[in-house]
Amino acid sequence: xxxxxxxxxxxxxxxxxxxxxxxxxxxxxxxxxxxxxxxxxxxxxxxxxxxxxxxxxxxxxxxxxxxxxxxxxxxxxxxxxxxxxxxxxxxxxxxxxxxxxxxxxxxxxxxxxxxxxxxxxxxxxxxxxxxxxxxxxxxxxxxxxxxxxxxxxxxxxxxxxxxxxxxxxxxxxxxxxxxxxxxxxxxxxxxxxxxxxxxxxxxxxxxxxxxxxxxxxxxxxxxxxxxxxxxxxxxxxxxxxxxxxxxxxxxxxxxxxxxxxxxxxxxxxxxxxxxxxxxxxxxxxxxxxxxxxxxxxxxxxxxxxxxxxxxxxxxxxxxxxxxxxxxxxxxxxxxxxxxxxxxxxxxxxxxxxxxxxxxxxxxxxxxxxxxxxxxxxxxxxxxxxxxxxxxxxxxxxxxxxxxxxxxxxxxxxxxxxxxxxxxxxxxxxxxxxxxxxxxxxxxxxxxxxxxxxxxxxxxxxxxxxxxxxxxxxxxxxxxxxxxxxxxxxxxxxxxxxxxxxxxxxxxxxxxxxxxxxxxxxxxxxxxxxxxxxxxxxxxxxxxxxxxxxxxxxxxxxxxxxxxxxxxxxxxxxxxxxxxxxxxxxxxxxxxxxxxxxxxxxxxxxxxxxxxxxxxxxxxxxxxxxxxxxxxxxxxxxxxxxxxxxxxxxxxxxxxxxxxxxxxxxxxxxxxxxxxxxxxxxxxxxxxxx
Ligand code: FHN
Numbered sequence: 001x002x003x004x005x006x007x008x009x010x011x012x013x014x015x016x017x018x019x020x021x022x023x024x025x026x027x028x029x030x031x032x033x034x035x036x037x038x039x040x041x042x043x044x045x046x047x048x049x050x051x052x053x054x055x056x057x058x059x060x061x062x063x064x065x066x067x068x069x070x071x072x073x074x075x076x077x078x079x080x081x082x083x084x085x086x087x088x089x090x091x092x093x094x095x096x097x098x099x100x101x102x103x104x105x106x107x108x109x110x111x112x113x114x115x116x117x118x119x120x121x122x123x124x125x126x127x128x129x130x131x132x133x134x135x136x137x138x139x140x141x142x143x144x145x146x147x148x149x150x151x152x153x154x155x156x157x158x159x160x161x162x163x164x165x166x167x168x169x170x171x172x173x174x175x176x177x178x179x180x181x182x183x184x185x186x187x188x189x190x191x192x193x194x195x196x197x198x199x200x201x202x203x204x205x206x207x208x209x210x211x212x213x214x215x216x217x218x219x220x221x222x223x224x225x226x227x228x229x230x231x232x233x234x235x236x237x238x239x240x241x242x243x244x245x246x247x248x249x250x251x252x253x254x255x256x257x258x259x260x261x262x263x264x265x266x267x268x269x270x271x272x273x274x275x276x277x278x279x280x281x282x283x284x285x286x287x288x289x290x291x292x293x294x295x296x297x298x299x300x301x302x303x304x305x306x307x308x309x310x311x312x313x314x315x316x317x318x319x320x321x322x323x324x325x326x327x328x329x330x331x332x333x334x335x336x337x338x339x340x341x342x343x344x345x346x347x348x349x350x351x352x353x354x355x356x357x358x359x360x361x362x363x364x365x366x367x368x369x370x371x372x373x374x375x376x377x378x379x380x381x382x383x384x385x386x387x388x389x390x391x392x393x394x395x396x397x398x399x400x401x402x403x404x405x406x407x408x409x410x411x412x413x414x415x416x417x418x419x420x421x422x423x424x425x426x427x428x429x430x431x432x433x434x435x436x437x438x439x440x441x442x443x444x445x446x447x448x449x450x451x452x453x454x455x456x457x458x459x460x461x462x463x464x465x466x467x468x469x470x471x472x473x474x475x476x477x478x479x480x481x482x483x484x485x486x487x488x489x490x491x492x493x494x495x496x497x498x499x500x501x502x503x504x505x506x507x508x509x510x511x512x513x514x515x516x517x518x519x520x521x522x523x524x525x526x527x528x529x530x531x532x533x534x535x536x537x538x539x540x541x542x543x544x545x546x547x548x549x550x551x552x553x554x555x556x557x558x559x560x561x562x563x564x565x566x567x568x569x570x571x572x573x574x575x576x577x578x579x580x581x582x583x584x585x586x587x588x589x590x591x592x593x594x595x596x597x598x599x600x601x602x603x604x605x606x607x608x609x610x611x612x613x614x615x616x617x618x619x620x621x622x623x624x625x626x627x628x629x630x631x632x633x634x635x636x637x638x639x640x641x642x643x644x645x646x647x648x649x650x651x652x653x654x655x656x657x658x659x660x661x662x663x664x665x666x667x668x669x670x671x672x673x674x675x676x677x678x679x680x681x682x683x684x685x686x687x688x689x
Contacts, residue, residue: 024229024230024233024234025233026233026234028260030234031234031236031260032236032260032261032277034104034151034204035105035204035205035236035261035277035316036277036316036353037104037352037353038104038105038151038316038352039104039311039316039317039351039352039353039354040101040102040103040104040307040316040317040319040344040351040352041103041104041105041106041107041151041153041279041316041317041318041319042098042101042103042105042106042107042318042319042320042321043107043108043155043281043288043318043319043320043321044094044106044107044108044109044320044321044322044323045064045109045112045155045288045289045290045320045321045322046108046109046118046137046289046290046322046323047064047109047112047114047116047118047289048077048080048081048084048114048116049062049063049064049065049066049067049080049112049114049289049290050086050289050290050322050323050324050325051080051083051084051325052066052070052080053290053291053292053324053325054066054287054289054290054291054292054293054294055292055293056070056072057070060291060292060293061291061293062291063287063288063289063291063322064109064112064113064114064287064288064289064322065113065289066289067113067114067161068113068161068170068172071170071172071173073173073174074161074162074173074175077114078126081116081126081130081131082131082132083131083132083325084128084131084132084133084325085131085132085133086133086137086323086324086325086326086327087133087326087327088326088327088328089133089135089137089140089323089326089327089328090327091137091140091141091143091144092144092147092148094106094141094144094323094329095141095144095145095147095148095150096148097329097334097337097338098150098337099148099149099150100337100338100341101337101338101340101341101344102340102341102344102345102348102351103150103319104150104151104352105150105151105152105153105204105205106141106145106150106151106152106153107153107154107155107205107207107318108138108141108153108154108155109155109157110138110154110155110156110196111155111156111157111160111192112155112157112209112289113157113159113160113161113209113210114161114162115157115160115161115162115163115166116128116162117192118137118138119136119137119138119139119195119196119200120136120138120139121192121195122191122195123188123191123192123195124163124188124192126162138154138196138200139199139200142200142201146201151202151203151204151205152200152201152202152203152204153203153204153205153206153207154196154203154205154206154207155207155208155209156189156192156193156196156206156207156208156209157208157209157210158189158208158209158210158211158216158224158240158241159209159210159211159212159213159216160185160189160210163185163188164179164180165180165181165182165184165185165188166180166182166185166215167180167182167185167215168213168214168215168580182215186220186224189224190224190227193206193224193227193228193231194231197228197231197232197235198231202232203232203235204235204236205235205236205237205238206228206235206236206237206238206241207238207240207263208224208237208238208240208241209240210240211240211241211242211243211245211653212243212626212652212653213652213653214580214581214649214652214653214654215580216243216653217243217655218242218243218244218256218257218655221241221242221243221244221257221258222242222258224241225237225241225242225258225259228241236260236261237258237259237260238259238260238261238263238279239251239252239257239258239259239260239261239262239263240259240263241258241259242257242258242259243257243606243627243653243655244256244257244258244259244627245257245259245262245263245626245627246625246626246627246628246629247625247626247628248264248265248266248267249264249267249269250262250263250264250265250267250278250280251264251269251273251276251278253604253627253628253629254604254629254667255604255627255629255657255659257627260277261276261277261278261279261316262276262277262278262279263278263279263281264278264279264280264281264315265280265281265282266281266282266283267280268280268306268309268310268313268315269313269315271313271360272312272313272314272315272356272357273314274314274356277316278314278315278316279315279316279317279318280306280310280315280316280317280318281318281319281320282306282317282318282319282320283320283322284297284298284303284319284320284321284332284333284336285297285298285332287322288320288322289322290322290323290324290325290330291322292324295332297332297336298336299336300335300336300339300340300343300434301433301434301435303319303336303340304339304340304343304434304435305366305381305383305434305435307319307340307351308350308351308365308366308368308381308383308435309366311350311351311354311366311368312356312357312366312367312368312381313356313357314355314356321333321337339434343432343434343435346406346407346432346437347379347406347407347432347435347437349370349379349406350368350379350381350406350437350439351368353370354368354369354370354379355368355369355370356368356369357369358378358396358446358448359394359395359396359448360450362380362393362394363384364382364383364384364385364386364391365380365381365382365383365384365435366381366383367379367380367381368381369446372441374401374441374442374443375398375401375441375442375443375444375445376441376442376444376445376446377439377440377441377442378393378439378440378442378446379406379437379438379439379440380393380424380437380438380439380440381435381436381437382426382430382435382436382437382438383435385426385429385430385436386426389425389426389427389428390423390424390425390426391423391424391425391426391438392418392421392422392423393421393422393423393424393440394420394421394449395420395421395448395449395518396420396421396422396446396447396448396449397417397420397447397448397449397512397517398422398442398443398444398446398447399417399442399443399444400415400416400417400422400440400441400442400443401441401442401443402415402440402441403415403424403438403439403440403441404438404439405427405431405436405437405438405439406437406438406439407431407432407436407437408431409439413425413426413438415440420449420517422440424438424440426438444474447473447474449510449517449518449519450471450472450473450510450518451471451508451509451510451518451519451520451521452469452470452471452478452480452508452509452510452518452521453468453469453470453471453521454467454468454469454506454508454521454522454523455468455470456468456523456525457600457631457633458598458600458633458663459523459524459525459526459633460525460526460527460528460598460633460634460635461500461525461526461527461528461598461635462527462528462529462530462596462597462598462635463501463527464499464500464501465499465500465525466497466498466499467497467498467499467500467504467506467523467525468496468497469494469496469497469498469506469508470495470496470497471510473510473517473518475512476510476511476512476517476518477489477493477510477511477512478493478494478495478508478509478510478511479491479492479493479508479509479511480492480493480494480498480506480507480508480509481506481507482498482500482504482505482506482507483504483505484505484507484522485507486507486509486520487507487508487509487520489511489514489515494508500525501527502527503524503525503526503527504524504525505522505523505524506522506523506524506525507520507521507522508520508521508522509521528635529635530596530597530635530636530637531613531614531616531634531635531636531637531641532637532639533593533636533637533638533639533640533641534590534639534640534641534642535640536590536640536676536678537678537679538678538679539590539640539676539677539678539679540568540676540677540678540679541570541672541673541675541676542568542569542570542589542672542675542676542677543568543569543571543572543587543588543589543643543675543676543677544566544567544568544569544587544588544589544677545566545567545568545569545576545585545586545587545588546558546563546565546566546585546586546588547563547564547565547566547576547577547583547584547585548561548562548563548564548583548584548585548586549564549578549579549582549583549584550582550583550584551582551650552584552648552650553623553624553650554608554622554623554624554648555584555608555609555610555622555646555647555648556584556648558584558586558646564578564583565578568677569587570672570675571669571670571672571675572587572645572656572658572670572675573656574647574649574654574655574656580649580654581649581650581651581652581654582649582650582651583648583649583654584646584647584648584649585645585646585647585648585656586644586645586646587643587644587645587646587647588642588643588644588645588677589642589643589675589676589677589678590640590641590642590643590675590676590677590678591613591640591641591643591660591670591674591675591676592639592640592673592674592675592676593636593637593638593639593640593641593674594638594674595638595662595664596635596636596637596638597635597636597662597663597664598633598634598635598636598662598663599633599634599635599636599660599661599662599665600631600632600633600660600661600662600667601613601618601619601631601632601633601634601658601659601660602619602629602630602631602657602658602659602660602661602667603619603621603629603630603645603647603656603657603658603659604627604628604629604655604656604657604658604659605621605627605628605647605655605656605657606625606626606627606628606649606652606653606654606655607623607624607625607647607648607649607650607654608621608622608623608624608625608647608648609621609622609645609646609647609648609656609658610622610645610646611632611643611644611645611658612642612643612644612645613634613636613641613642613643614641614642616634617632618632618633618634619631619632620632624650626652626653627653627655640676643675645658657669658670
C-alpha cells in the first residue's frame with residue numbers, strides 16, 4: 001500500500017486582493033472554476049473593418065483600427081454599413097472549428113472601437129440590423145455555442161469613435177465635441193451591455209477593452225464592474241473594465257482596481273504569478289482584424305508550444321481569428337485550428353484544468369501538473385527531444401509510480417531517481433514533432449529542489465528586524481548563515497526565520513538527512529540610521545502644489561518651467577488641472593512621521609512620477625507608461641520630513657496614487673493629516689530645510 005500523500009491544492013484566491021468586495025451570491029472560486037479548467041479560448045475580431053481588409057489609399061498595413069490609422073472621416077466610414085453582407089457566415093461552422101481546436105470559450109467583438117454593434121441593438125442604428133445582412137450575428141453564435149457546449153463571451157470596447165457622446169474625439173477629426181455628454185455615453189454602454197447580457201443566454205466573460213483614455217477612470221470602472229455583475233452575478237469580467245492594467249504586460253497593479261483576470265497582450269509573462277488569474281491574447285498573424293495582405297502567420301507548432309508555455313505558467317490562451325467580410329475564417333487560420341485540434345485531441349488533458357509547473361524552468365520544454373489519485377501527475381511538454389534517449393527531470397526527489405507517453409498510455413516508460421533528478425528512458429525518435437507529452441505519476445506532491453524563501457520586502461532596518469525564512473517542502477531542514485557563506489548541515493537551523501541586529505547577508509538552504517536538497521537563497525539586510533526630521537515653525541495642513549501644461553516623454557525640470565497654476569492642496573491629487581493630457585504637477589511640503597521606522601513609499605501612476613524624501617529619490621517611476629507601481633524604502637526618525645512628488649501625463653489614462661506603509665502601517669494612501677507645508681514658505685521651488 002503506497003504511503004500516498006493525497007495532494008490538496010489550496011488554490012489561492014486567484015484574484016487581485018481588492019478585486020471583489022461583494023459576492024453577488026457566488027464566490028470567486030466557483031465563478032472562476034470553468035475558466036481555469038478551460039485554459040484555451042477563441043478570440044474573434046470581426047466588424048466593418050473586414051471590408052477594407054487592411055487597405056486604404058494604397059496603404060495595406062491597417063487592421064481593426066483602420067478608421068483611426070487611415071483617418072477616415074465618420075461619414076465615409078459609415079458607408080461600410082451598406083456593404084456589410086457576410087453571406088458565407090455560418091455560426092455552426094465557426095463554433096465547430098473552435099470546438100475541434102480544443103477551445104472551450106469564444107470571445108467576439110460585439111462592439112469594437114469603431115462603435116459598430118455586431119448585434120441587434122435597440123440603442124443604436126449603427127448596428128448589424130442596419131446592414132444588408134440584417135441578421136443578429138451574436139444570437140446565431142450564442143445559439144451555436146450552446147449547441148456545441150462552448151461558453152459565449154463578449155468583447156466590448158469602452159472607447160467608441162462613433163457615438164456622439166464619447167470623448168475625446170480623435171485629434172485628427174473635425175467632428176465637434178459640442179453637446180457631447182460622457183455620462184450619457186456611459187448610460188448608452190450600460191443599455192447595450194444589458195442587451196448583451198439579457199438577450200443571449202448565459203454569458204461566460206465580459207472582455208472589456210479601450211479603457212485607456214483619460215475620460216475613463218476607476219470610479220467608472222468599478223461602477224461598470226458592479227453593474228454587469230448585478231445583471232449576471234457569475235459573469236467573469238477582465239481587468240480592462242478598470243484602469244489598473246499595467247500596459248501590454250496586462251497585469252493589474254495594486255490599489256484596489258477591479259477585474260477578475262489580467263490580460264497580457266501579444267506576450268507571455270516570463271513566469272506565472274501564484275494566486276493571480278491571467279490570460280494571454282494573441283493573433284495568429286500580426287493583425288486582430290482581417291488584413292488580406294498579412295502573411296506573417298505563426299506556425300501550428302509555435303502556437304501549440306505557446307499554449308503549453310502559457311498553461312505551464314497557470315494562464316489561459318485566447319487565440320485570435322479575424323474573419324473576412326464574407327464571413328469566413330482565413331484558410332491559414334482554418335489550417336492552424338485543425339492542427340491544434342489534432343494535437344489537443346491526444347494531449348488535451350495536459351492543458352485543461354492543469355496548474356503551473358513546479359519547476360522554475362526546463363531546458364527541453366515545459367511542465368503542467370494536476371492532482372492525481374496517487375499524489376500528482378506531471379505533464380512534460382517535450383519540445384527538444386533528447387538524442388541520448390534519456391529525459392532528465394532536474395532537481396526533484398519524488399518516487400515515480402509510472403511514466404508513459406500521453407499518446408500511448410498502455411506502455412510504461414522506464415523512470416528512475418538519479419541523485420537529485422528523475423530520469424526517463426524515451427524512444428529514440430520524437431513521437432510528436434510539435435510537442436510530445438510524457439505523463440509522470442509521482443508519489444506525493446512534487447518535491448522539487450526549491451530553496452527556502454526569504455520573504456522581506458524591506459531590506460533595511462534601524463535597530464533589529466525579524467527575517468522570515470520558510471519552505472513549503474516536507475521532510476527538510478533549513479540551515480542558514482548570516483555572513484554570506486554557504487550553510488552546511490552543521491549551520492544553525494530554523495523553521496520560520498531569524499532575528500538580526502546587525503547588517504547581515506542571510507544565506508539559507510534546504511537539507512535532508514544531512515545533505516543539501518536545494519540551491520541556496522541569499523538576501524542582504526542593512527542596518528541604517530534613520531533620516532532626522534526638520535523643525536518647521538508654523539506648520540500648516542496641506543501641500544503646496546504647482547500645475548504645469550506641456551508635453552513631455554519624461555519628467556521635466558519643473559523649476560525651469562512657467563507654472564500654469566499653484567496653491568495648497570489637502571492631498572496629493574491631480575484634479576486641479578484644466579486638461580486631461582499634456583500636464584504635470586509638483587507637490588511639495590512635509591510628511592509628518594509619527595514613529596521612527598522604515599517606511600516604504602509607492603507611486604502608482606500613468607504616466608511618470610517620482611517621490612523624494614529630503615534629497616533622497618525614494619521612488620523613481622518616471623517615463624511614459626500605463627498604470628505602473630514602483631516602491632522604495634527609507635528609514636525615518638519621528639518628525640517632519642521634506643517630501644516632494646512630481647508627476648506628468650502625456651496621453652491616454654491619467655492617474656496618480658501615492659501610498660506608504662511600515663511594519664505598523666498597512667499599505668494605504670498617505671492620509672491628509674500627515675501632509676504639511678510651511679505657513680510662510682519660500683516661493684515654490686525646492687523647500688529649504
Ligand atoms: O486596441 C485594441 C486592439 O484593436 C485589439 O482589440 C486588442 C485585443 O486585445 N486590444 C486593444 C489593444 O490593446
